[in-house]
Amino acid sequence: VTDEIEVLRLFRDEMPGPSTDAWARARLAIAAARSEEEPAGRRRSRGPRGRRLLSLGVVVAVAAAVGGLLAVLLPTSPVAMAPGGAGARQARETAYVVSRVRQALSWSAQHNLVGYARTVYPHGAVLRLGASSMSIQAAGASSSRTVGSVAEWWYQGTGKTSAFTAAGQRVLEVANIAGRGEATVVAVNYRDATWWRATIQATPSAAPVPRRCGGPGVDIGAGGWPVFIRYELSCGGYTADGRQRIDGISAIKITQREGLVALWVNPATYLPVRVVTNGLQRIQADFRWLSPTPAYLARLRVPIPPGFRQVRPPS
Amino acid sequence: MKGERPTAGEGRIVDPADFEAAFQQHFPPVYRFIARRVGTAIAEDLAAETFATAYRRRALFEPGRGSLRSWLYGIAVNLVRNHWRAERHLLALDARLVPEIDLPDDSDAVDQRLTAAFLAPRLAAALGLLTSDQREVLLLYAWAELSHAEIAAALQIAPGTVRSRLSRTRALLRGQLGDFDFDLWTFDEPETRPGRRRAGL
Numbered sequence: 481v482t483d484e485i486e487v488l489r490l491f492r493d494e495m496p497g498p499s500t501d502a503w504a505r506a507r508l509a510i511a512a513a514r515s516e517e518e519p520a521g522r523r524r525s526r527g528p529r530g531r532r533l534l535s536l537g538v539v540v541a542v543a544a545a546v547g548g549l550l551a552v553l554l555p556t557s558p559v560a561m562a563p564g565g566a567g568a569r570q571a572r573e574t575a576y577v578v579s580r581v582r583q584a585l586s587w588s589a590q591h592n593l594v595g596y597a598r599t600v601y602p603h604g605a606v607l608r609l610g611a612s613s614m615s616i617q618a619a620g621a622s623s624s625r626t627v628g629s630v631a632e633w634w635y636q637g638t639g640k641t642s643a644f645t646a647a648g649q650r651v652l653e654v655a656n657i658a659g660r661g662e663a664t665v666v667a668v669n670y671r672d673a674t675w676w677r678a679t680i681q682a683t684p685s686a687a688p689v690p691r692r693c694g695g696p697g698v699d700i701g702a703g704g705w706p707v708f709i710r711y712e713l714s715c716g717g718y719t720a721d722g723r724q725r726i727d728g729i730s731a732i733k734i735t736q737r738e739g740l741v742a743l744w745v746n747p748a749t750y751l752p753v754r755v756v757t758n759g760l761q762r763i764q765a766d767f768r769w770l771s772p773t774p775a776y777l778a779r780l781r782v783p784i785p786p787g788f789r790q791v792r793p794p795s
Numbered sequence: 796m797k798g799e800r801p802t803a804g805e806g807r808i809v810d811p812a813d814f815e816a817a818f819q820q821h822f823p824p825v826y827r828f829i830a831r832r833v834g835t836a837i838a839e840d841l842a843a844e845t846f847a848t849a850y851r852r853r854a855l856f857e858p859g860r861g862s863l864r865s866w867l868y869g870i871a872v873n874l875v876r877n878h879w880r881a882e883r884h885l886l887a888l889d890a891r892l893v894p895e896i897d898l899p900d901d902s903d904a905v906d907q908r909l910t911a912a913f914l915a916p917r918l919a920a921a922l923g924l925l926t927s928d929q930r931e932v933l934l935l936y937a938w939a940e941l942s943h944a945e946i947a948a949a950l951q952i953a954p955g956t957v958r959s960r961l962s963r964t965r966a967l968l969r970g971q972l973g974d975f976d977f978d979l980w981t982f983d984e985p986e987t988r989p990g991r992r993r994a995g996l
Contacts, residue, residue, distance in 0.1 A: 484968045488937035491831070491918055498826040502839045506822060509847035510814075572844065 501583050508575035511716055512568075574720040577732055578713045580750035581743070585706045594635045594776045596768040597705050601627060607643055607652065627651060633779045634704060635772055640780045655782035666782050667793075675784050678793040705765060709752055712741060726753045727766070808853045808863065818846055821867050828939050829871055833881045841878065845871045861948030868939050869949035872931055879927060889919030914972070921971030929964040936961055 498506075584590075607627045628646030633639060637658035643651050654667045668675040712718075713734075721733045724744060731744035731753045744754045749769065757763045770776045808814045825845055830838035848870050849856075856866050875882065922930060935946045943961070947954040 484965060484972065485937045487914055487918060487972075488933075491915055492827065492938045495827045495831045497823045498830075498839075498842065502826055502835075502842060503822070505839050506818070506826075506843040506846050509843035510818070510850050513847040513850040568847075572840065572847075575843065576840070 501579055504579040504582065505575055508579055509572065512571035512575055570719065574718060574734070577720045577734060577745070577750070578718055581734070581745050581752070582710045582713055584745075584750040585710045585752070590706060592772060594633065594770040594772050594779075595704075595706065596770065596779075597632045597765045599630045599632070599763065599765040601629060601763055603628075603646065632704065633776075635777060635780060638780055639704070640782055653782045655780065665793075666784075668782055668784055668788065670785075673785075673788050674791045675788050676791050676793045705752070705755065705767070709743060709755060712736075713743075718743075723747075729753055806858055808849075808856055814850060814853055817849075817863055817867075821864055822846060824864075824939065825867055825871050828868065828934070829875060831938060832875055832885070832934065833878045834885050837878055837881050841871065841874045844874055848874075862945055864939070865941055865945035865948040868935060868941060868945075869951070872935070872949060876927065876931075883923060886919045886923040890916050890923060917972055921968050924971060925964060925967065929960060929967070932957055932960045933964045933968070 603626075605627055607625050626645070627643045628648070629644045631642045631644070638656065640653065640655045642653045645651055650670050652667065652669055652671070654665065657664045657666070662679050665678045665680055666675070667677075717737045718734050718741075719737065721735045723730045724733050725731070726744045729746055732747050732750075734743045734745065736742070740758050742756045742758070743752055745752050751769045752767045754767065755765050806813065808817050822842065826838060826842040829841045829845070832838075833841065845867065849867055852870075856863065922933075925933065931950060932946055935941045935949060936943075941949060943954050943957045946957045946961075950957070
C-alpha cells in the first residue's frame, strides 16, 4: 500500500545528484569560509615572505607548454593565498566564477576547441631548445637567442609554437604531433635555416601541473596555459574583481590577492581572454578559442621552407 | 534517529577531516533536496552556501542536541526560505507540465513512474497551495526522510507540533490529489487517466 509520501518520493527521485560543478562550487565556498576564519595576523605574515621570495629574483619555473614539449620560465609568485576580508557575497561570486572557469578549461570541455595564445615576454627573454623541451627564461641576459613573443596553437594534444623576436621576426617553429604513446616533434630554426625531427614519449596534455602552489616560480606544466590556469585557480587566493573591456569583451577580472596574477575571462563562456603575471617582470598572454575549422587546424602544421637543412635534434 | 548511519561526521565536526567526511556523506542528499525545491540553477549556490555556513558554524553543532543531518537540513531550509519565489515559480511550472507520453488507451504497461509523471502536475499544484510551514515539515519528512524528532530539531519547533502539522498537511495533500487511488495507482477521473495525453492548459 502506498501513500502520498511514496508519491512525493518518486517526484524527488527524478532529480539527479550534484554535478561536478556543484561539488566544485561547494568546495570553493567551504574554502572561502575557511579563509575567512584565518587569523588576520597569519594573513599579514605571508606578505613579507612573498615579497622576500620575489626579491630573490629566482626564475626557475619550467613549463611544458604543448604536449610536454615546451617549457616557459615565468617569474611569478608565491600563490595559494586565500582571500581575506572579502565579504561573503564576493566570496560566493568568486567561487562561482572560479568554478566556471575551471570547468571551461577542463580537458573534456576543451576537446572540440582550437586554442590560441599569444604570449608577450619582457625584454631579454631567452629561448633554449632541446629535443624534448623548449624553455624561455623571462629574466634572461642579453643574448642572440632572445625572443619577444610566442604564439601557440593547440587542439586535442597536438600543438604548434612559434617564437618571434621583439621586432616580430620569426625565429623558431616547433610542432608536437600527438600519436599513440609517443609524439613526433618537428622544429624549424629560422636563424640558421635548419630543421629536425624527433620522436619522444608522449605526455598526456591533461597531466597535472608538476609544482605545488606558491614558490618563486610557477610551472606551467604539460597542459600549457589551460592546465596552468586551472591549477592556479585551485590554489585559492583569487577574487572576482569586476569587469574590464578586453578586445571588445566586457571580461570578468579575477585577481590573485597579491596582484601577481590577473586573469580576464569571457562572461559567456568563462574561457580566459587574457592572463598577466606580474613577477619581476610582466608577462601577458592573450587567448582565442576557436572552432576546429580546416583553416584553423592548418595553423597546427609546421611547413619546412625550401632549402632548409636537416640536422640532428639537439641533445 | 531514523535511517541515519553513524559516521566520522556524526560526532563533532570541528576537525576538518570530520567536516570533510560529513560533506562527502550529506552533500548529495542536501543538494537534491534543495534542487527539487528551487531548481538546479539556484540549488548549486544554496547547497554550496549550506555547507559554507555549516563550516563557519561547525563549532556550534552539538551531537547531543540532534543529528548532523537535521542540523544541515535546518541550515538548508533557512536558505531555501529566502528563495520562496523561486520555489513557488518552479511549483507553478510543474503544475502546468503536460507529460509527453503517448500510450494506447488500453495499455496495461502503466507503472508507478508513468503514473507519477501524470501525477506530478497535481502534486506540484498541491504543494503550491500549502503554507511554507506545512511544506517544510512535509518535505523534510518525505524528501529528506527525517524523523519527527529530526524535523523538530531542524526547524526548532516542538516534536508534537511536527506530528500535528505533518498529519494535517498529509490530509490536505490527499485532499488536493482528489480521486487518486493509492492502491491501484490510478485516477478515477477520465481526463487524467494514465495513458492519455492531455491537451494542455
